[in-house]
Amino acid sequence: MTRGSPVLIAGGGIGGLATALGLAQKGIRSILLEKAAALGEIGAGIQLGPNAFHAFDYLGVGEAARGMAVYIDQLRLMDALTADEITHVDLGDDFRTRFGNPYAVVHRGDLHGVFLKACRDSALIDLRVSSEVTGYDQNGSSVTARLANGERVSGSLLIGADGLWSNVRKQVTADGPPRVSGHTTYRSVIPTEQMPEDLRWNAATLWAGPKCHIVHYPLSGWKVFNLVVTYHNDAPEPVAGKPVSDEEVMQGFGHIHARAREIIRHGRNWRLWVLCDRDPTERWIDGRVALLGDAAHPMLQYFAQGACQAMEDAVCLSHMLAQHDDYAMALDAYRAQRFPRTAKVQMLSRAIGEHIYHPDGEHARLRNAIMSAKSQAEWRDDFAWLYGGTGLNS
Ligand SMILES: Cc1cc2nc3c(=O)[nH]c(=O)nc-3n(C[C@H](O)[C@H](O)[C@H](O)COP(=O)(O)OP(=O)(O)OC[C@H]3O[C@@H](n4cnc5c(N)ncnc54)[C@H](O)[C@@H]3O)c2cc1C
Numbered sequence: 001m002t003r004g005s006p007v008l009i010a011g012g013g014i015g016g017l018a019t020a021l022g023l024a025q026k027g028i029r030s031i032l033l034e035k036a037a038a039l040g041e042i043g044a045g046i047q048l049g050p051n052a053f054h055a056f057d058y059l060g061v062g063e064a065a066r067g068m069a070v071y072i073d074q075l076r077l078m079d080a081l082t083a084d085e086i087t088h089v090d091l092g093d094d095f096r097t098r099f100g101n102p103y104a105v106v107h108r109g110d111l112h113g114v115f116l117k118a119c120r121d122s123a124l125i126d127l128r129v130s131s132e133v134t135g136y137d138q139n140g141s142s143v144t145a146r147l148a149n150g151e152r153v154s155g156s157l158l159i160g161a162d163g164l165w166s167n168v169r170k171q172v173t174a175d176g177p178p179r180v181s182g183h184t185t186y187r188s189v190i191p192t193e194q195m196p197e198d199l200r201w202n203a204a205t206l207w208a209g210p211k212c213h214i215v216h217y218p219l220s221g222w223k224v225f226n227l228v229v230t231y232h233n234d235a236p237e238p239v240a241g242k243p244v245s246d247e248e249v250m251q252g253f254g255h256i257h258a259r260a261r262e263i264i265r266h267g268r269n270w271r272l273w274v275l276c277d278r279d280p281t282e283r284w285i286d287g288r289v290a291l292l293g294d295a296a297h298p299m300l301q302y303f304a305q306g307a308c309q310a311m312e313d314a315v316c317l318s319h320m321l322a323q324h325d326d327y328a329m330a331l332d333a334y335r336a337q338r339f340p341r342t343a344k345v346q347m348l349s350r351a352i353g354e355h356i357y358h359p360d361g362e363h364a365r366l367r368n369a370i371m372s373a374k375s376q377a378e379w380r381d382d383f384a385w386l387y388g389g390t391g392l393n394s
Contacts, residue, residue, distance in 0.1 A: 006031045006126070007321075008145050008155035010133035010168050012039045015293025015310030016161035017115035021059040022318030024124040031153060032125065033145060035132035035162070041112035042241065042271075044187045045219045045226030047204055047304035050101035054390040055311035058318075064114045069104035070218050073202045077356075079368060080209030083257040087371045088203070089379045098380050099387045105204060105217045105226070111307075133162060135171050136289060143288040157327060158289045159317070161310070164276055166295035173283040173291070178276035178298055182234040183353065185275055185301075186249045188227045188267035192218065195225040196262055204304075207263075208367075209256040210360035214263055227267050228301075229253065230275075232358055239274040246270065275300055277350070280343030282335065290331045292317060297342035300349040302357060305386070309342050315391030341389060 007023055009016045012034030020030045048069065056065040075089040089095070091103045119125045132148040136158050144154045160168025164178055192200065199205075199216070207214040211232040219226050231252030249270045253261050277298050284291040293310030317334045324330035359367055374382070 005142060005154070005156040008033060008143065008153060008158045010145065010158065010160050010166075011162035011293075011295070012036075012127065012129075013041070013161065013163055013293065013310075014112060014115065014307045015295075015314060016159075017112070017119055018055065018059055018311045018314035019159055019161055019292060019317060020119050020125045020127075021061065021115065021122070022314040023321065024122045025058070025060055026318050026322040027124070028318070028321060029124045030126070031155060032119070032127050033131035033133050033147065033153065034127070034129050035148075037130050039112070039116055039127065039129060041108040043189055044108055044228070045105055045189070045217060046108050046111060046307055047217070048104045048106060049305065049308050050096075050099035050103060050387045051389045051391075052308040052311055053101035053104075055308070055315050058315045058391070059118070059311070061114050061118050064118070065106075065111065068110040068114065068220075069102075069106045070202075070220075070222065071102050071104050072204055072217060074204075075103070076201065076203040076205045077371060078205060078207040078260070079364075080207040080212070080214065080256040080260045081364075083259040086208070086368050087374065089383075090376050094376065095380060098384070103387075105219060107220045107224075110220065132167070133158075133160075134167055136168070138288050156288065157331075160289065160291045160295045161293050163294045164298045166291065168289065169291055169295050172286040172289055173281060175278070175281060175283070178238070178278050180236060180238050181275045181277060181300060181350075182236070183230055183232050183275045183300070184235045184239075184252070185228060185230045185273045186244065186267070186270045187273070188270045189219070189224050190227060190266055190268060192222055192225055194266045196266065199259075199263060200225075206357070207256070207260045208357050208359075208364075209253075209260070210364070211358050212252055212256065213357040214253075214260055216263060227263065229264055229267075230357075235274040237274060238276050239272055242272045244270050244272045277346060280339070280346050282339050284335050284339070285331050288327065290317070290334065296338075297346050299342075299346040300353055302349045302353045303345055303386070305345050305349070309345055312389060312391030313338055313342075319392055345386070
């Protein structure tokens with residue numbers, strides 16, 4: 001690859017910033033082109049599996065990222081109809097020893113801030129805002145990104161980290177719009193004192209009910225709780241971040257236990273997303289252009305892994321570009337390593353939505369029986385393929 005000419009990155013989300021940092025670790029310059037007028041993230045939480053911590057270390061932000069995480073004790077699964085615990089996964093010493101890293105939750109803004117500061121501190125990264133990439137042209141020696149403002153920016157490669165509605169994907173893969181799942185998610189962040197006192201658990205808790213589920217966990221040094229509630233209401237159109245009333249959110253949860261409903265009652269300033277994903281496809285690469293993160297493999301959030309997988313992508317891509325002098329071999333090796341793993345997370349995310357988060361009746365009783373019978377060692381074995389990943393293995 002042409003070392004002198006920078007790599008272009010479309011998108012300044014977690015995937016794009018992680019890519020810029022990964023490339024800088026290998027001495028590769030980049031120009032990051034972000035559509036928005038400012039770089040930032042929405043005010044909500046994010047869960048981080050142990051695989052994310054490996055990526056933080058590789059990207060040079062391990063210490064800063066560890067400093068702003070809340071280290072939860074458990075992943076807890078509750079039955080939203082009975083308010084009984086179905087099972088939990090201990091995240092203590094045995095879990096950390098097995099995976100070499102903890103499981104944690106962070107505020108997205110805090111995490112994005114850590115990445116942004118590291119990017120700003122690097123002389124190898126040029127961050128540009130108000131720079132929407134609309135398409136690209138390439139020849140034998142370079143690729144040129146076309147911007148909505150009429151500018152053209154050239155580099156050795158273009159990485160499309162421009163999210164679910166990626167313009168870069170439109171040209172690379174040309175597979176139409178994402179699939180609308182029909183699942184509606186509402187998000188809110190509330191002060192800890194507004195969370196029912198008996199539910200202030202140091203856990204990522206999921207209440208599973210017929211066609212709905214609720215997730216909550218503490219954030220930002222326990223100052224706030226993140227609430228995410230999802231309702232499978234067959235919503236037909238994609239929506240992202242629309243403000244909605246408290247009453248509208250409550251509508252999908254009349255059938256669950258009062259204790260679970262109570263959590264939703266405390267939410268404020270709710271915003272709505274109709275979730276989208278895609279079927280996996282290997283068409284991530286077009287000459288000097290490659291996709292990464294949600295642009296490559298958008299998934300439902302049910303494994304809490306979209307951002308973790310985007311960071312693993314950044315680790316793998318940087319590693320391959322440093323390993324191979326030939327850019328085509330590097331991009332091919334990146335895709336070969338990342339595609340099977342991310343496709344598995346995409347497909348299993350849909351499956352756990354159907355079989356763990358939303359079942360009813362006999363289906364739910366079967367879930368409870370299977371999941372409550374597992375030992376802690378079995379849980380760790382079940383998660384090994386996911387949390388044991390690093391971006392450098394598959
Ligand atoms: C409700 C919910 C909960 C989630 N929880 C978790 C979780 O707990 N753990 C986890 O790991 N993941 C989680 N995810 C998934 C995670 O948020 C995404 O997978 C991750 O943010 C993807 O990062 P990205 O950088 O690929 O894309 P994005 O975050 O979408 O970033 C894309 C960036 O590109 C910019 N952009 C868009 N188009 C262009 C363009 N044409 N030119 C230039 N810039 C452009 C955008 O403005 C944005 O800044 C969750 C998702 C949802 C919806």
